[in-house]
Structure formats: structure tokens, C-alpha cells
Amino acid sequence: MSSKPVWPGVAPSLEPILSGTRAIEVSFEFFPPKTEAMEEHLKIAVQKLAPLSPSFVSVTYGAGGTTRERTHRTVVSLARQSGLNVAAHLTCVGAKRDDVDEVAKAYRDAGITNIVALRGDPPDGAGAHYAPCPGGYDYASDLIAGLKRIADFEISIAGYPEMHPESPDWATEIENLKRKVDAGASRIITQFCFDPDILIAYIERVRGAGINLSIVPGIMLQPNFNGLARMAKLCGTHIPDWMRAMYEGLDDDEQTRRLLSASIAANYCARLQQEGLRAFHFYTLNRADLAYATCRVLGLRPKENTS
Numbered sequence: 001m002s003s004k005p006v007w008p009g010v011a012p013s014l015e016p017i018l019s020g021t022r023a024i025e026v027s028f029e030f031f032p033p034k035t036e037a038m039e040e041h042l043k044i045a046v047q048k049l050a051p052l053s054p055s056f057v058s059v060t061y062g063a064g065g066t067t068r069e070r071t072h073r074t075v076v077s078l079a080r081q082s083g084l085n086v087a088a089h090l091t092c093v094g095a096k097r098d099d100v101d102e103v104a105k106a107y108r109d110a111g112i113t114n115i116v117a118l119r120g121d122p123p124d125g126a127g128a129h130y131a132p133c134p135g136g137y138d139y140a141s142d143l144i145a146g147l148k149r150i151a152d153f154e155i156s157i158a159g160y161p162e163m164h165p166e167s168p169d170w171a172t173e174i175e176n177l178k179r180k181v182d183a184g185a186s187r188i189i190t191q192f193c194f195d196p197d198i199l200i201a202y203i204e205r206v207r208g209a210g211i212n213l214s215i216v217p218g219i220m221l222q223p224n225f226n227g228l229a230r231m232a233k234l235c236g237t238h239i240p241d242w243m244r245a246m247y248e249g250l251d252d253d254e255q256t257r258r259l260l261s262a263s264i265a266a267n268y269c270a271r272l273q274q275e276g277l278r279a280f281h282f283y284t285l286n287r288a289d290l291a292y293a294t295c296r297v298l299g300l301r302p303k304e305n306t307s
Helices: 036-052 068-082 097-109 140-150 170-183 196-208 225-235 241-247 254-274 289-297
Strands: 025-030 056-059 086-091 114-118 154-159 187-190 214-216 218-220 279-283
Touching (some): 025 289, 056 114, 068 086, 068 097, 086 097, 086 140, 097 140, 114 140, 140 154, 140 170, 170 196, 187 196, 196 214, 196 254, 214 279, 241 254, 254 279, 254 289, 279 289
Parallel strands (some): 025 279, 086 114, 114 154, 154 187, 218 279
């Protein structure tokens, strides 16, 4: 296999990864199903990915906290039925402190000790003006402090390799991250990114600020490029020109787009492995195939096949 890059900015070679010499840890993100059919689809995805022994799986809120009840039901059901370590997303949006605290206590009482604590997108969606809910937690750092008063939750927070869209500069971005860390965060999960050099520079910036929490790159597995481009624009993620060119003309070719998505993710992770990273968080969109294929490329095997 050639040692030259497959395309700009990604791994020179997957051969060291495929040798199985570099163990990785993975986690997977799902969203709560809206229908019985989607619920069954989620169960199938979890069953496919569970043998990879994820360190945890997480379940999201919808925009503006609109799926709070469904998220709670899905989290508790997944934890009971799968035996996995399930993390619940909690946000500050659209709820008073007492209401958020009641949800957190319900998780505590159900044995859910892992929380992904986020400020959350405004009710009108990402990019709209954010205003704290009257009587609620204003920002993620406030939410984290409140959660820690309720229980010794393991709390994941968001990190932004290309800055949060509302941050005016890097000093503000890092100061906000510090507030979340000081409030009691356990790990940083990054927004998705497609340039490994940007992610590596972000880690160096965070470490230079004296923040030593585990940083877990978020890996987006979205084969619909038009949808991906919309998400990237809202969250300020740069899509490299070489990547745009790869998807050009493939609007009606889902199979090729899916292959490209898995290949891009695997190359991105492989490059980060070469920089010493070994934990990855996959945004699955409730589909197991791309996450499973990417993990296989990176050397991860189902638990029952490792003996």
C-alpha cells in the first residue's frame, strides 16, 4: 500500500491500523425514535453495534429540547434491554431548573449516571438567537454544576474544533470550555470535523490552556451530502474542497455516497490514531452499517470474535 495520502489531509496509510495493533474505544450517538417502526430500527442498530463493546451510547434531544420525554423513555429502555452504559442528553433550552432537576433525578433513580450536558440549540433551531429560559439554567456550565449537586454524574461536554458559531474569538471559546470543565465535566466530545489538522490544532490549543480532560473526536456518518452541508453550515464546520468534489454528481447514487462516507470517516480516524488518539464518538443517525464498517477498518472486532 502506498504511503502517499489517499486524498489531501487524511491518513497516509491504513496498513498500521488494519494490523490490529492499535486498540480503539468507541461510543455511539442515537436519537429517540418517533414511531414504532423507527423504534424497531433503533433496536436493530443497537444490536449490531453492541458487540463492539462501546464505552457508552448516548441519546439526543431534538432542537429546543422538544424530545425530552422520548429521550428519557429511550435512555431507560436501552439501558434495561441492552445492558449498555447509556448517556442521556440534557440541555438548558425551554425548561425551568426544577423541571431539569426532576429529569436528572429520574435518571439517577433509574441508574443512569452518564449525562451529555449541553446548552442546546434555540427553539427556532441552530443559528437563531439564544436567550436563556427564565428560571432555567442559563448555560452548560450552570447545568453541569446543577447536575453535580444532584448526583456524581459522569458528564460529557461539547468542544468545538472550529469554534462555536457564537464565539467571537478563541479566547472566549476556551474560557467557556474552562467554565464547563471547572463545573465538573468528565470528558470533551467534539463537534464533527473533516480536517484532522484542525482537530489536532484544537487539542493542542486546549492542552495549552491547561485543560487535560479526555478529548473524544466526534465522527459524523451522514451519506446525504446536501444534509451534511446544511448541518456543517449551521455549526460552522468547514467541508474541504476535495470532499465536496468526491460527492459531486452522486445525488442519485446512495450506495456510492455511503461507501465514501465510511471511507472518509475511516481515513480521518486513522490519521488521528497516528497522532495518539484512541477514542471516537460516532454520530450514527440511528444506522449501524456505516459505524460498524468504520470500526472494522480501524481494527475493532466484535467481542465474541476476539478470543
